[in-house]
Structure formats: structure tokens, C-alpha cells
Amino acid sequence: MARTLGIPVLTYHAMNIGGNDYSSNDHVALATDLRSIRKLGKDVIPLSHVVDWHEGKRPDEEVLDAVAISIDDGSWFDYYDLDHPTCGRQRSMFNIARDHQNRDRERRPVHLTSFVIASPEARSSLDRSCMIGKGWWSDQWWKEAADSGIMEIASHSWDHVHPQLEVVAQRDQIKGDFSKVDCVDDAERQIAQAGEYIARVLDGRKPDLFAYPWGAASDYVVTEYLPKFLERHGLRAAFNIEPRPVTRSDNAWLLPRFVCGRDWKSQQGLQDILAAI
Numbered sequence: 001m002a003r004t005l006g007i008p009v010l011t012y013h014a015m016n017i018g019g020n021d022y023s024s025n026d027h028v029a030l031a032t033d034l035r036s037i038r039k040l041g042k043d044v045i046p047l048s049h050v051v052d053w054h055e056g057k058r059p060d061e062e063v064l065d066a067v068a069i070s071i072d073d074g075s076w077f078d079y080y081d082l083d084h085p086t087c088g089r090q091r092s093m094f095n096i097a098r099d100h101q102n103r104d105r106e107r108r109p110v111h112l113t114s115f116v117i118a119s120p121e122a123r124s125s126l127d128r129s130c131m132i133g134k135g136w137w138s139d140q141w142w143k144e145a146a147d148s149g150i151m152e153i154a155s156h157s158w159d160h161v162h163p164q165l166e167v168v169a170q171r172d173q174i175k176g177d178f179s180k181v182d183c184v185d186d187a188e189r190q191i192a193q194a195g196e197y198i199a200r201v202l203d204g205r206k207p208d209l210f211a212y213p214w215g216a217a218s219d220y221v222v223t224e225y226l227p228k229f230l231e232r233h234g235l236r237a238a239f240n241i242e243p244r245p246v247t248r249s250d251n252a253w254l255l256p257r258f259v260c261g262r263d264w265k266s267q268q269g270l271q272d273i274l275a276a277i
């Protein structure tokens with residue numbers, strides 16, 4: 001029997017910088033993994049192409065031997081090279097992808113999708129509580145990134161129901177668990193409002209992909225809000241962090257992704273994932 005075609009979606013966190021080796025730094029991991037992916041003869045295609053294929057709008061041939069890459073949380077480390085306070089100069093995820101592409105123009109261009117936290121107040125507060133308060137979580141780079149052809153800006157909710165925030169868009173103030181977003185008012189604030197804000201920054205381009213903060217979603221969001229309020233949120237797919245490749249039979253509101261540092265921790269670890277698909 002033919003094996004079901006599956007496309008791996010790999011997820012990184014640009015703020016994961018605890019050192020300068022593979023296991024402590026997602027920038028080092030991404031640069032290494034792009035080389036491994038190429039060595040294995042695979043291309044990095046836009047995540048939107050995976051969703052097109054899932055919807056039956058792209059043929060299998062366009063996604064065969066391909067992976068897609070997403071980055072979560074959307075800080076300046078996605079786009080700008082920055083001096084980390086203890087680990088030194090860091091090449092941005094965007095520039096790592098561009099460097100890689102410039103070295104090998106034979107293959108299809110590398111593409112990244114950045115899932116950003118929409119709320120400017122939440123980002124500004126998290127910049128002070130989770131980073132070093134240098135303003136490295138603003139959205140001034142989104143438009144330039146989205147215009148580059150290398151990086152798409154997509155939605156990672158309004159405020160990530162982040163535990164470091166004083167107030168979150170969840171009616172009981174339950175933080176750290178997006179599956180507690182389970183009524184229309186909270187879904188509107190976390191999903192529709194996030195899309196509207198991002199669209200304003202992108203001159204009207206509304207994101208159509210969503211990644212659940214912390215990976216989980218409520219049944220209400222998956223079976224009611226996302227499928228039935230399409231004209232409100234404008235999305236066509238949502239991603240969790242179940243570690244397996246996307247197949248055509250998956251629910252569009254529960255598309256899986258692998259996470260660097262959790263599902264693989266080394267160059268070999270990623271090669272093992274890709275070899276098993």
C-alpha cells in the first residue's frame with residue numbers, strides 16, 4: 001500500500017537563546033537544519049502552500065520532498081540581527097533564511113512563517129517581563145518582512161493568554177492555557193481582533209493562518225468558532241503542536257507541527273524525523 005503523503009512543519013522560537021550551540025539556541029538550530037534539509041534533497045516551501053495542498057488546491061508533486069518552517073511569538077529576533085546580553089550577536093531567523101538562499105539559488109527559495117502576538121500592549125509588557133525591556137517586541141518590522149517574499153506574518157492570538165500579563169482576553173483570567181478560550185466573546189478577542197490588528201499593520205493584508213498559543217485549542221474554537229465564523233476571522237487553517245506531519249485527512253483547524261527543542265534536539269534528531277516520513 002502506498003504510504004500517506006505527509007508534510008512536516010517545523011517550529012522554532014527565535015527567543016530561545018540560552019547559549020550558542022544547537023541545543024541552546026534556535027538560530028544555530030535553524031541554520032544547521034536548513035543545511036540538513038538541503039542535503040536530504042528537500043525544499044522549504046511556504047506554509048501557505050502546505051495549506052493550499054491540504055485544501056486540494058495544489059498537487060502532490062508541489063509538496064513532495066518539502067518541509068515548511070514556522071517561528072512562534074514574533075519578536076525582533078525573527079527579523080533583526082541583535083546583540084544578546086549574554087550570548088553576543090545573533091543572526092536573525094530572517095537573515096539566516098536569506099543567507100541560506102543566497103548560497104544556493106538552484107533550489108526553491110526558503111520561506112518562513114512568523115506567528116506573531118498581535119496586541120501591542122501585551123508585547124510591550126512581555127518585552128519588559130520576559131525580555132530585557134529594549135523594545136524588541138514591537139511590530140515595526142512586520143510589513144517589511146511580509147513584503148520580502150521570504151517571510152509571511154501570521155497570527156498567534158491577541159495576547160497568548162500569557163501568564164506574565166496582568167489581564168488577558170479570557171473571561172475568568174485563566175492564563176497559560178489557550179483551551180480555556182471557549183466562548184464567542186473570548187474567541188472574537190483572541191482570534192478576530194488579532195487578525196484585524198495585524199491587517200492594519202500590514203496595510204490591509206489579513207493573516208489567514210493561526211497557531212494556537214501553547215499548542216492547544218478548545219472544542220468550541222475547533223468545532224464552532226473557526227468553522228462557523230469564517231467571515232469574522234478570515235482564517236483558513238490553524239496549527240497545534242502535535243508532533244507529526246500534515247496529511248490531507250487532517251482537520252484544517254488542527255494541523256500538526258514539530259517543535260525544535262521538544263521533538264528534536266540535534267541535527268541527527270531532525271534527520272531522524274525527516275527520514276521517518
Ligand SMILES: [Zn+2]
Pocket residue numbers: 072073156160213214
Ligand atoms: Zn507561542
